[in-house]
Amino acid sequence: MSLTPAFLDELRARTSLSALVGKTVKLTKAGREHKGCCPFHNEKTPSFYVNDDKGFYHCFGCSAHGDAIRWMTDQRGLPFIDAVKELAAAAGLEMPAQDKRAVQKAERAKSLHDVMQAAAEWFETQLGGLDGAEARALLERRGIAEATRRAFGIGYAPDSRSKLRTALRDFGDAMLIEAGLLIQVDGPTGPREPYDRFRGRLMIPIRDARGKVIAFGGRIIGEGEPKYLNSPDTPLFDKGRTLYNLDRASAAARKADRVFVVEGYMDAIALAQGGIAEAVAPLGTALTEHQIERLWRMVDVPTLCLDGDGAGQKAAVRAAHRALPLLQPGKSLSFVTLPDGQDPDDVMKKGGASAFEELARQPEALVDRLWKHELAAEPLVTPEQRAGLRARLRELANTIADKEVRLEYVAAFNTRLWDFSHPERPSQSFRTFDNGKRGKAPYQPVSERVLAISKAGIDQVTIVPALFRGLILYPDMIRPLSETLVRIPVNAIRLRQVRERLLDAALHEDALDSARVLTILRQDALEPVVKKLGEVTLAFSFLAHKAEPEQARRDLALVAEKLDVGPAIETEIAEARTRYSDGWNERDYEEYVRLLKAKQRMDEVFMDALLPDEAPAA
Structure with a gap:
């Protein structure tokens, strides 16, 4: 099938976008557009607009944007080709002609969908019959309400080798086998009689993004193994690419801007029954790359909420390792650790949705989960063991394909390694200002000479080369400052290259000195940049000939912090002036004064790092 741009343009032209969106979003006329509350994020004041003339929707709150096809894929969760169909x-448009093989495959899939739907309806019927009494009792014990059972289509497979086969005989054994409903094994003289795969089990339909039944999960009634039995992979079902409850959770996840990944069907069902609809589950396997990428199509940072036992936590770490190579700016995972021995279903039963929400309120970041896991992997008493920790973290960071994200992880791991190795002087002690939240920073009165230099003006373009030259002179500061360094905006391409090489060198080499750093930079053809850095004339203590080492290192950290935090404070001050230009209330004015004081403290501490009587080091 060939979908030409002309066909897609005609499809968009024939589709009333406001009518399409209006099926699920309440829209009101606003001039030539329609507006409503955005379905992709929670809001009370409408900022979501639909323009039929231009054929697109746009949210001014979360920047969601797209056409009719994008609406079907993002809001409905349909694959692209299904959205177009x-x-x-x-x-009333005919789809472009398919080749013969594609037509046959589509017809085959349609027939298999019919088989699975018939099986789902039959299982539901059996649950209501005499044979389903024990299964109904199990649902009652698990606290599954009748409305929830109907919503999820839960049924029952009788403990028989042939009842399903008999009930669906019109489809033929071959199709029932292909759909994974019958099992056929070879005997000594040929294939044996096929028999029902699911017997004596509570049956939970597994649906695709469109809500079509593609497989089943069967939970044993009473004792027996396996406790859960899934359909095998079929032309409809690939368990490594499918997430249970995806059809119901997609819209809820986009609206709440979160999605929980739980371990099993019953966890997702229990959360949905308690009002938390945005939960999905993998299907008996560790979270796969395909499933992670599918989750990222719903939200940027899915939350893994696996069981609090050892197996659940190991699964979380496996998912973390699997996600690392795929990470992109803004795309990650987070984690919620449940009480030991409990799963989400247990939490909901004991405390309801409020108890689960309390646990989910502060999820753990991916970088923190990895750090804690590696920290607990073995004792860290000897130098060799600590070197092993450093090597493992380096290996983890190096699996990340995206360069920017990799550098951020390098910085984050280096900061944690510094804090672990220097508990008496953690990296946070360098942070003397953070929008005023850390209290007043200690500083000495600033001299008239320093104030004069401040008034003369020293801009960021001048300070950044001075900072990098200081790092070359004091390379032991690169690791503890790495997290700050990656956030500093650096416009010059060659200076960004210097930063990357400094961070990379600090990650891979334990004992860096200035000579080694200069050699590394020269090997990367950065000699001209190094030469220009040597021409910096600002009189910072860390550039002075006879600097006291501790003061130089402290001042180097202060300057890095100014470059990191300073622009944010300046922006907040400017925004406050604009926002309250028509008048101030008392609370707004106090906030504005706080920002000004934070800036003043920052400038004073920064200027204290200047030594007016010293010349820069050679």
């Missing part, structure tokens, strides 16, 4: 059918 549905829109084309509604618009």
